[in-house]
Amino acid sequence: MPPIADHPLRYRLANELHARPFPSMEAPSTAVFIAIKQPDDAVSRDREKDLAHLVALLDRYDAPHPQPGATHYYGRIGRYWLKWEQHTEFVTYTAFAEGSVARAFDPAAFDVFPQDWLAQAPGQRITSTIVNIVARPDTEAAVSAHLDDWFVSESLAVSRVIDDAAIIAGDFRIDESGHLRFAVFASGGTDARRIGRIVQRLCEIETYKAMSMLGFARVRAMQDDLNALDTRLTGLMAAMADETAAAESTLNDLLAISAELEGLAARASFRFGATGAYEAIVDQRIAALREERFGGRQHFAEFMMRRYAPAMRTVQSAVRRLETMSHRSVRASDLLRTRVDVERSAQNQSLLESMDRRADMQLRLQKTVEGLSTVAISYYAVSLAAYLLYPFAETLGMSRGALTAAVTIPIVLMVWWMVRRVRAHVT
Secondary structure, eight states: OOOOOOOTTHHHHHHHTTSSOOOOOOSSEEEEEEEEEOOTTOSSOOHHHHHHHHHHHHHHTTOOOOOTTOSEEEEEETTEEEEEEEOSSEEEEEEEEESOOSSTTOGGGGGGSOHHHHHTOSSEEEEEEEEEEEEOOSSHHHHHHHHHHHSOGGGOEEEEETTTTEEEEEOOOOOTTSOEEEEEEEOTTOOHHHHHHHHHHHHHHHHHHHHHHHHHHHHHHHHHHHHHHHHHHHHHHHHTTOTTSOHHHHHHHHHHHHHHHHHHHHHHHHHHHHHHHHHHHHHHHHHHTOOEEOTTOOOHHHHIIIIIHHHHHHHHHHHHHHHHHHHHHHHHHHHHHHHHHHHHHHHHHHHHHHHHHHHHHHHHHHHHHHHHHHHHHHHHHHHHHHHHHGGGHHHHTOOHHHHHHHHHHHHHHHHHHHHHHHHHHHO
């Protein structure tokens, strides 16, 4: 019996689940992360440019190239390990090296990405991060001392994560070197892969937070247009109650507003949809950390609830507002179109009545003309008949006048009868 045939995508889809493993990191170590996104006006992402940009970096370190068409890469460049991932809207580079550093969050760690190479990136930086991984101090006071030294306390978020495997911290602020900072205090005995997963989660939280905030920026950019359209729509709906207003002119204005609303929705639909997806990923990544409070400070979930969630609710509110306005304009257009149809029906009814009146007048005129025609035809018929009978007047012993009078009534009756027959036949 021949073996069953495999689906052509079976192995590819199965391997996709294992294509992007978490890095392994020991404490102490340093990780630098950057996410590059093409401009918003780009129609689609040029994946070949992303891959070529990665190859240009690998060539500087004489590192092996990825497979053609690859969407991820993991390998060594110099003293760093590099992880590259390609996503729908952006690409990410994570480079990490083991060993302690003289200065925490030293911007020199980003020298792994040369400045001229970054300048040639096919896109713009959406976020960049330095993650400092250190061994966890013995006391909470020692941890707090590092936190007060490294972060802005007003926005600092700290928590114990994954069954107290580590303490993570970050203030989500861009420092003077242009990067965000995260610290990971790894507990003794924490597996290197677990540390790698924690670092990966932190980088994903920041990346997807930044990407979802693009939706918030889009809402702010379109707020004035929405307000103006809302005012126009409200005014037109109020004008609909005025029976003296021209319905067709109001309908044209409503259709123009509907077209503008649909244009706004079409331009923002992808960004709003992506914002909802990125927000869900942020929430999932934070939930996966299984946070516990540290020293009475706010944890990441609480920070997001206070600072991030309101922005996402604003985006959701704008989406609902845009949908509501579109529905209002459609309903108003339908109502006004019905009013126009009723007015046109009334006009058509009036036109039909006018046509009936004109037809009745034409019928009366026709009957009048019919009587006159009978008289005119009879006149000529009597004259012809008289001329034909005049030679026989003496034989009949009648004068010409008497003969003409004698044939007049029969001829008139015959002409009247013939005209009636013709009219009856036509109608």
